[in-house]
């Protein structure tokens with residue numbers, strides 16, 4: 667598809683309410699199970715390829731670390747760290763049809779042209795969640811994914827809860843149950859929250875346990891925190907908007923981190939959430955250990971935890 671063939675549509679054609687979901691499904695499943703939503707953002711002018719090209723140019727100039735890109739074929743079980751970088755992102759974006767490229771426009775709300783769009787989308791979702799959600803959120807943002815035909819987004823988990831809204835092209839999204847310990851063992855969760863964001867392993871033999879969705883322009887899927895997922899484009903360029911919330915999760919993170927170290931000492935720790943007393947004790951012990959040895963919290967590792975924490979950050 668040539669960029670010039672993408673029609674520019676004025677957002678006056680959009681209805682006031684952009685995102686629609688069955689209210690009882692939303693209430694029952696928000697941040698528990700994946701579910702489908704619909705939306706009217708596919709025609710929004712800011713998601714057309716010429717505008718995304720301009721966004722890429724501005725982002726590279728002013729916030730280069732907010733534009734992630736790589737290039738090349740990826741398998742679902744591959745790790746993020748093993749994907750290839752592109753040398754000319756603007757060229758790869760211009761030749762998206764053939765470049766096997768994958769772009770993430772992080773924190774797009776920081777671009778003034780997209781700030782209002784962000785406010786509107788976030789406000790609608792918070793409104794649907796209701797019930798004091800504001801006080802549970804530590805961070806929120808919007809991310810735009812732009813990918814070449816057939817590109818795979820490798821299997822991973824996120825610390826954010828996402829609303830993945832398909833804007834352009836079709837793709838398959840496979841979401842697994844985060845409570846299924848054969849799919850996502852406790853050890854992998856502990857490693858994810860403590861030392862390695864690439865810890866979750868894709869198990870092709872368990873693929874049939876995924877809920878699979880066909881994303882098309884106008885629909886979307888809610889993916890709760892830590893639900894494993896992977897995606898593959900159809901034979902088309904894809905543009906996807908992700909609206910994200912990160913909850914205040916320091917307690918959960920510290921319990922997983924404490925459990926990671928306990929397991930390495932030969933103890934089989936209980937998962938977070940079973941006993942709030944035990945969880946609080948672990949968090950306290952962990953913060954004391956962290957304060958006493960700020961550069962070497964993990965007695966079995968040469969990598970300081972502070973370094974592991976610095977390397978945290980969404981891809």
Ligand SMILES: [Fe+2]
Pocket residue numbers: 822823824895
């Ligand atoms: Fe994700």
